[in-house]
Amino acid sequence: MSSSREPRTQGSSGALGLVLGHPFDTVKVRLQTQTTYRGIIDCMVKTYRHESLLGFFKGMSFPIASIAMVNSVLFGVYSNTLLALTATSHRERRAQPPSYIHVFIAGCIGGFVQVYCLAPFDLIKVRLQNQTEPRARPPGSPPPRYRGPVHCAVSIFQEEGPRGLFRGAWALTLRDTPTMGIYFVTYEWLCRQSTRDGQDPSPARVLVAGGFAGIASWAVATPLDVIKSRLQMAGLKRGAYRGVLDCMSSDHRRLTYVDSDTKTIGGNDTPKDDSGLSHFLQTRGDSLRECDLFLA
Numbered sequence: 001m002s003s004s005r006e007p008r009t010q011g012s013s014g015a016l017g018l019v020l021g022h023p024f025d026t027v028k029v030r031l032q033t034q035t036t037y038r039g040i041i042d043c044m045v046k047t048y049r050h051e052s053l054l055g056f057f058k059g060m061s062f063p064i065a066s067i068a069m070v071n072s073v074l075f076g077v078y079s080n081t082l083l084a085l086t087a088t089s090h091r092e093r094r095a096q097p098p099s100y101i102h103v104f105i106a107g108c109i110g111g112f113v114q115v116y117c118l119a120p121f122d123l124i125k126v127r128l129q130n131q132t133e134p135r136a137r138p139p140g141s142p143p144p145r146y147r148g149p150v151h152c153a154v155s156i157f158q159e160e161g162p163r164g165l166f167r168g169a170w171a172l173t174l175r176d177t178p179t180m181g182i183y184f185v186t187y188e189w190l191c192r193q194s195t196r197d198g199q200d201p202s203p204a205r206v207l208v209a210g211g212f213a214g215i216a217s218w219a220v221a222t223p224l225d226v227i228k229s230r231l232q233m234a235g236l237k238r239g240a241y242r243g244v245l246d247c248m249s250s251d252h253r254r255l256t257y258v259d260s261d262t263k264t265i266g267g268n269d270t271p272k273d274d275s276g277l278s279h280f281l282q283t284r285g286d287s288l289r290e291c292d293l294f295l296a
């Protein structure tokens, strides 16, 4: 898991996985944060009709640019923590495998540290994924709130301050600290089960073990991933949620989002037509700035 070549390998395989997985990630993020979709298929159909295939790839550039760095931090911290805990190098570890508790602790620390590299990139990704404007905008339609990842980063910095770039970081920490521990323990266990003592696992086994470790860790990570995405979408100043616990216990439907297809607002008090919508926007004022993100 931790030879000197690994961060680079992890970076390029991570980037490939990211391109393949990003369309699904976009659907996941939209379902987590918007109330207007009836389910996965509805979200896919609406996204394709309204934004074409490119809609599924919104917000992908920063994650691609940062994945190598984020993975280097994760695997570097994991490997060095394991080294400190077990006093064995990567080579010695095959003959003298570390205990699962050491693997878990090193994974948790790796997950904890990588959050602070990942958080701003993940925030920008989520905000851009939630912009549902079509590629070719009809003349006169309002521009999207963020023109791209750099504009998004600068706008968040200006509107919400440096802390704004770390919005949702607490939930991300709670999501990634234990689940990266689970990831590495599952990975190690599967490699050890499928490999003779003292031997390195074959590339195919590494792939399968990594895949199952990903499934196990994401199964546990998903509830906090929902909270993280909702906190990231709620701007720091508007105080839609007071924190992780408040977000967990709040009814998400009280937040209002504009559906870009129907121009109606998702939520409990949804106006049904355009005049209802503009009246609603006028009367709700600042609390509805969030809707900018979803207006086509």
Ligand SMILES: CN(C)C(=N)NCCC[C@H](N)C(=O)O
Pocket: 063, 118, 122, 175, 176, 179, 180, 183, 214, 217, 218, 221
């Ligand atoms: C199992 N877990 C929680 C993880 N693998 N965490 C790191 C994932 C980082 C990735 N770019 C994402 O947020 O999708």
